[in-house]
Structures are given as C-alpha cells and as structure tokens.
Amino acid sequence: MKFAVVVFPGSNCDHDAYHALASVLGHEVVLVWHKEIHLSGADVVVLPGGFSYGDYLRTGAIARFSPVMTRVVEFAAAGGPVLGICNGFQVLLEAGLLPGGMRRNKTLKFICEHVNLRVEVSDTAFTKLASVGQVLRMPIAHGEGNYYVDADTLRELKERQQIVFRYTAPDGSLDEQRNVNGSVDAIAGICNRDRNVVGLMPHPERACEDVVGSSDGRVVLESVVDAFRVGAVAPAG
C-alpha cells in the first residue's frame, strides 16, 4: 500500500501527512514534487494543506495547472482514491474534480482551532470505517474555507449523498455557531459522484495521535487502507 503526497510550492502540511501515514500508520509514502508527471505507482494520492503558490489569484487556482495534476485527474478518473485536505480540497475544487468554490471565512479571520465533524456517509473511500452520525474532532486552519455551491448543485449533492462531513456541535447536532467559516449547509467535506475523491477543510492527518489532542482523523486514513484491502477501490497508479 503506497501513498503519494503531492508537494506544491507553498504546501506546508506535506510532512504532517507523511508523518501520519508513514510513522503513525506504517505505510509506504512518497513525496511527489508538483513538476513530476508520474505518481510513483502510488495506490492513494493525497493533496496536502498549505498555501500553494502563495494563494495567488485564488486558493488552489495556480496549483491546478501543475504538471502532476494532469496525472492526478487521470488517476481519479480511473477510480484511484484521492484525498484533498484543506488547500488540497481547494485545489480539487479549482481542478473541477469536486463541485463548488471557496469564499473568505465569514468572520474574515484565519481560524485555527479544533472543530467537530459529523460523518454524513460511510460509503466513500475515506469514511468506510466510520459510522454515519459519528462525530470526529479535528483541527482546522484556514482563511478561506467558506464553501459555496449554488442551490441546484446543493440539491444534487444532497440527492447523490455527496456531503461527507458537516460542522456540528460535539453531540452531532447542527448549530450555525459551530459552522465557524460560514459554509453553505455547514459543509466541511464532500466527495465526487464515484465516491473515490474526497475533499475536506479539517486536517485528519493532524489528528492521528492522542499526544496532539485527537486521534479521530485516523479513521479517514485507515478507511482508504481498508477499502484497498477489500478491493473496493481500483488500483489506478
């Protein structure tokens, strides 16, 4: 089981992802520079958090044109599991692999804190081992995580059950005050129609050990390992 963590200029959570996947979970991980045109035969691709290209123009807008992204798009189209965390989620939106866009947080502030996420579906490549309604505690760290989709797309996301995570209170109830960045419908993470591409603003890779405050993020990373083991996702690398 091999993970590729893509490194864009300005990525700063690439080593967090590397640490969680390699040191904590014990998997083979390769850091793939954004100028590469291959994914080193990886089974799973992670687009990490950070500030690719200094967030110039819009978050993720320039990273989407990196050479490696052509390969990531092909990998996703072939059924390969792709996880976009924070800036990685923003890149997936700009690349059109997931629907919607990001606005500045409603408070205009960069928010760095732990939030509660309710798992909405457990049939994606990255939530397979979680249960619907389960509440996970993970940190967020972003200035532009205010997710937006128009009403028609939102209806479609709901119909196809593509909303994967929502910001909630610790007991899993929806509370607008807990929707810290102002996202439409308190959306924290979504998946594509084929359910192999997942993007979320919170950081599961920074919540894999109790010593850092939470290990709730492990279920996200372990899910894809399990999905792979039982052949639920296609080896596309």
Added chain:
Amino acid sequence: MKAKVFVTLKPSILDPQGKAITGALRTLGYNSVCDVRQGKYFELDVEAETVTEAETVANEVADKLLANPVIESYRVEIE
C-alpha cells in the same frame, strides 16, 4: 492592445470583505455608502490585430483562470 478584466463576486454571493469595508466607512461617517463589493482588476497586454480578437482572448483567460465561474463573474474592456 490593453485588455482590462474586472472580476467580482456574483451578486448572490455574500462578500464578507465588502461588508467589513462598509462597516469601516460607517465608522468614518460615510453613512451614504450603503454597500461595498470588493473585486479584482487585471490589465493584460494582448498582441492582437483587432479589438474583437483581443476581446476573445481576454474573455477566454478570464473564464479559464482569472475568475472562478462558480462564485465570480467578470467583465472585459479593451483599450
């Protein structure tokens, strides 16, 4: 030829930065400014024979890169 591209959030999208600026203007006493929408402005130098040609290129790059059609709209002016 010079192309000017103005990118703004779609009218339906809340602009928190614009709201903050509106609030600051209130503090300064400009109560007549009811609302502010913040956007981006780009100047492109385009090699083109005709205005139409420059316009086509500017519209294309605005659509593909300068604006995110999910949340933003744009307007092009050629000089």
